[in-house]
Amino acid sequence: MKYDFIIAGGGIVGLATGLRILEARPGTKLLLLEKEDSLGRHQTGHNSGVLHAGLYYKPGSLKAKLAVEGLRQMVSFCQAHKVSHEQCGKIVVATEPDELPRLEKLMERGVANGLKGLRRLSPEEIREIEPHAAGLAAIHVPEEGIVDYAGVVEAMAKEIRNLGGEIRAGERVERLKEAGGIWRVETPHGAYETKQVVACAGLHSDRIVSRSGMKPSAKIMPFRGEYYM
Incomplete structure (x- = not known):
């Protein structure tokens, strides 16, 4: 299937990005891919709100x-x-x-x-x-x-679908290949073509870029914060 945009990552950044694209460009064919079985499972779902x-x-x-x-x-x-x-x-x-x-x-x-x-x-x-x-x-x-960021995720996902966007959970981006200005995005469940890929995969965004064969301009160094009560 062919799309104008494919977004890799179903956290709040990926959802907000998809929503803004659809609001700015009505009629855009947009697909959001999330590797987990549901949205907002990483930083979006594990923070202090x-x-x-x-x-x-x-x-x-x-x-x-x-x-x-x-x-x-x-x-x-x-x-x-x-x-x-x-x-x-x-x-x-x-x-x-x-x-x-x-x-x-x-x-x-x-x-x-x-x-x-x-x-x-x-x-x-x-x-x-x-x-x-x-x-x-x-x-x-x-x-x-x-x-309530879980509520934000639910509301953004609903609005994306209302504007004609597609969201598919349980689809991990495994490979990215570009030819003639078109990107082929491969997951365990199939392959998709798009003009633009947007990496919104949080701590794994640089890995998504690496799977395209390009060298990331920055490397993500994760740090875990802890609260002492």
């Missing part, structure tokens, strides 16, 4: 821009599709005097990154927001929040 505001990122950096714009677009999507979310805000607390200058720098970064409603908190104001927290000072970041 935070709507991250990008307070810590260097102003002007791509990470800062994507964090702020991505948060607001995600909130808009959740509102439009009735996905469970809450902009409950967060507080960043300084508990020692030597942390106060760093807290002020974070405030400056947040303002430079365009975050709305940032404010400094006194010890009393900290306890008003979170009675179990204590510190010398804090920053309140009201745009930060939490979201």
Whole structure:
């Protein structure tokens, strides 16, 4: 079968990419392939569900821009599709005097990154927001929040199908071959042809590129984060 676009990866990046393509180009023939039996099984389904505001990122950096714009677009999507979310805000607390200058720098970064409603908190104001927290000072970041990313995946997949896109789970991209401007994408269940392949396979995106015979411009180095309670 022939498509205009094939997306490799059924996490939130692959789904969001497919959705944006279909919204921008009505009538596009698009196929999204996911190697697992269901969508969102990797990073998308194994995270803390935070709507991250990008307070810590260097102003002007791509990470800062994507964090702020991505948060607001995600909130808009959740509102439009009735996905469970809450902009409950967060507080960043300084508990020692030597942390106060760093807290002020974070405030400056947040303002430079365009975050709305940032404010400094006194010890009393900290306890008003979170009675179990204590510190010398804090920053309140009201745009930060939490979201049901499984709900986001379900809503995005539904919208892709509504716009005429196809989603096939349980199909691992094994080989990619290009000839005459057309890509042949091979999976255990068959082969597909497309004009464009978009690798959205998370930590495996560089491997997808390698299977095409091209050398990836960057190599992904995975790191696992841990929470200590």
